[in-house]
Amino acid sequence: MRKVKLNLIIIGILTLTVACQEKNKNGTNEGTAIEKQPQVTEKAVKSILTAEEQADMTPEEIIGRLKKGNENFMNNNLTRRDHSAQRRKAMIGQFPKAIVLSCVDSRVPVEDVFDLGIGDIFVARVAGNIENKDIVGSMEFATAVAGSKVVIVMGHTACGAVKSTIDNVDARSMNMNSLADLMDEIRPAVRETKTNGEISSKNETFTNDVITNNTMRTVQNIREASPTMAMMEDEGKINIISAVYDMESGKVTFNKD
Template identity: 70%
Template sequence: MKTSLKFLGIALLSFTIASCADAEAKKKETTETTAEVSLEKPIKSVLTAEEQANMTADEIIGRLKKGNENFVNNNLTRRDHSEQRRKSAIGQYPKAIVLSCVDSRVPVEDVFDLGIGDIFVARVAGNIENSDIVGSMEFASAVAGSKLIIVLGHTACGAVKHAIDNTDAASMNMNALNDLLNEIKPSVEMTEKNGEVSSKNTAFTNSVIKNNALKTVDDIRTASPVLADLEKTGKIKIVAAVYNMETGKVDFI
């Protein structure tokens, strides 16, 4: 009996020592991890007028592509939003304006790894052009100095799907929505037919989404002589892009 107790005591002592060693190792690992994280200081600055003025549209596109790469790799930049909020209250100098769909699955700032004051964002279902949107773009570029206008479509766009399927929203007393879908239908008509004309045809739907973004770019140029002139003189660029919701990648067209 005494021998059994002796062996039990030795076993318990060994277990305790092992547990303490394991706990110490985990503590050390946590401390090292925390130290590594603390070395990565969050960004506190916001864009200045000088920085905005010195950027070119092509340079901005390059930065946005890099930011999107960070997003895809789940490596978003750490930011001190409280400090950025305080600094941006003095003034704003965004480098671009992005016209996106209202879809909640397209978090524009995160998609490009951006913070407070980096870009203007306009949203409307189907990322179509209208007078309010164009007016906002004129403010962003002609007044506030942004160098780039992006029309950002996205895969699995519900507005585009309903336009393809010719949904009659007016029959449901949604006349405004019906008008919006009618704005997208020309993009359906201009898309080469390859198989069934249905939102179930993913390849066709993706082609319509791309063409819809390109059409909106053309519509912006037509609707705003000011923006068209800024682009012709090389002061801004107006481009289309498509966000893939499965991969997180943005492809500039």
């Protein structure tokens, strides 16, 4: 009798096991693992911008590509790149399509913001994205010598340099005369920005307007500081424009100067 019961138990276990296996095969058993679909791996870009490609692009086309790259950044869809291969190819020469003047803020990764890689753009950085002789000289090199066709002055939301200037932080009393001089370059944008509210960095609308106006002032200052670039722009060879990067959304908005 015991043997009969034992045999029945064994048969029951085997039957249950086979049934579970059949359910797994048919995909009808809830909670079972789903078969992995083959993944298509996007090939990493190994090439860099060539002299011919740089020469063939118009300033307007470059701006369009930068906007598309920014969409990729916002959608977390950055291009895969083989940096080792690009680095080796870049040793031959560089033919960037643009130069971007950005703030030093570590939260503004310029190349990523436009989905760009090695050899694509020049990047200059200074707090508050203001111009000076060295910056303008670098831009002249980028455009008149190296062939870049777009100059972008890109500010960003929540800019600490702009906020400190709005709030009249006294950098000189802290023995930071160079920072005070830098803030003096931003101050005209504060004075020229109208507001119905308080003049304070806590006034977000006012602060964002100052940030935009500061980029536009910098563009005008660049034109005045560089007759060469101003002439190139008049001839349609380059565009000098301003933009603002929104740190929350990742969107770059180009201004109409």
